[in-house]
Amino acid sequence: MGDVRNKTFVVTRFDPDRDEAPRTQRYQVPVQPDWKVLDALNYIKDEIDGTLSHRWSCRMAVCGSCGMSVNGEPRLTCKDALDQYGDTVEIGPLANFPVIRDLVIEMEGFLEKLKSVKPWIIRAKEKAVEEGPLNQSPEQLEEFRKFSMCINCMLCYAACPVVANEPDFLGPAAIALGHRYNLDSRDEGAAERNEIFRGEGTVFSCSYANECTEVCPKHVEPAAAVNQAKLNVLIDWAKGLVLPRGGAQ
């Protein structure tokens, strides 16, 4: 164990009942060498100012609750070591999201986008239970495994320059999730999802800034998913032109 070091935390505060707009508040925190950003926030909440609101749950980069802006970058605060920052650390709510209170963002819009890509297995005809499970080989799993690791932390939305300007943009995580099901060997709903992906504000709104992939704490590579989905939509569209009953599978 090394020495405890004092750091100043500049935290964005917003009380919808009292504040016109978000403001910042400074806190001095004695930081242990092995602390993550979330540890400092919990210290502020427990020891200095109980009115501070922030989301967190698992503390092991699985639940995706504690995404925040740290020194202007979207970070999963339970995974983000404090020793990489200087004496002053700025913590704010995730960019590109409305703020409910302090560091808590409104995620309902995100959940609506997520649901809109039909993130479940669609079958043309449901298999009866007696017929057994839908088997999948390790090779088939590998085709989409990376895209299924998303924990819905929304860092990709906070980093995306398109999200900031286009309210209707489905966004990286939702498209990656839809693409993940399109690649799933058990799924038969690619045509339905590609119909969604062909619409306004979906895959072709992405300008491939790649920021979503850069900030993803689970290495999902949403930018790759979005751009693979573009190709699939194009192939599907081209098949529809040349095949009599459309190209959709």
Place this chain on the structure above:
Amino acid sequence: MSTARPAHPQVMQPSRPGPTRTAPPMRPARMPLRGPYLTHSLFGATGLIYLLLGLLALEIVWALGSGEEAWNRVRENFQHPLYIGFHTLAFASILFVGVRFFRLFPPAQPPRIGPAKPPPPGVLMAMLYAAWIGVAGVLALILAGRIF
């Protein structure tokens, strides 16, 4: 953050407002010209260079159709420092966009195209660079009058 600017007010808003008032969304603090966003903004800005290059190409075609005198005047203009500066900038833009595109191309490949798997990222990059150098070389030989 203090340096961030407001995002579009409707960004990530739910279809029905929640029970409490919310603060409007802010853009990423470093957008558009700091940190990783600079590359993306520069990439977008190169579109202006390509627009100017397109206009220049039209001028060249126009001069070709207007006789030898007009063509020679265009060639003389190419000696002007402004033209040389612009071409240098255009060359840098093409290199920048090419390298960026080649770096982002391999991850965008689907796991399969029909029954075939795409080549590994390294091979794909090598193929892209080889094709780029090959096409540039052939064009250079044509312009130098060595072939055709």
